[in-house]
Amino acid sequence: MVLRRALDDLAAILDERFLHTGAATAGVFATYACDHGGHKGARRVDASSSGREERRL
Incomplete structure (x- = not known):
């Protein structure tokens, strides 16, 4: 749980x-x-789609 919170904070x-x-x-x-x-x-x-749509590069 602590690691998850740290990763969420870093991403933010x-x-x-x-x-x-x-x-x-x-x-x-x-x-x-x-x-x-x-x-x-x-x-x-793709953030224009509520951050849920992904596309492969």
Whole structure:
């Protein structure tokens, strides 16, 4: 539970200060991965769809 809260907090900070996706935690980390070299199969969340729609890059 503590780790989950820490990851949620980190995602919120990354999104607020740098990414501006408006996505949930998993979407923020997926966007971060894509922006920083990512990996094959990384996904970016489309924030215009309430942060729930993902598309493969």
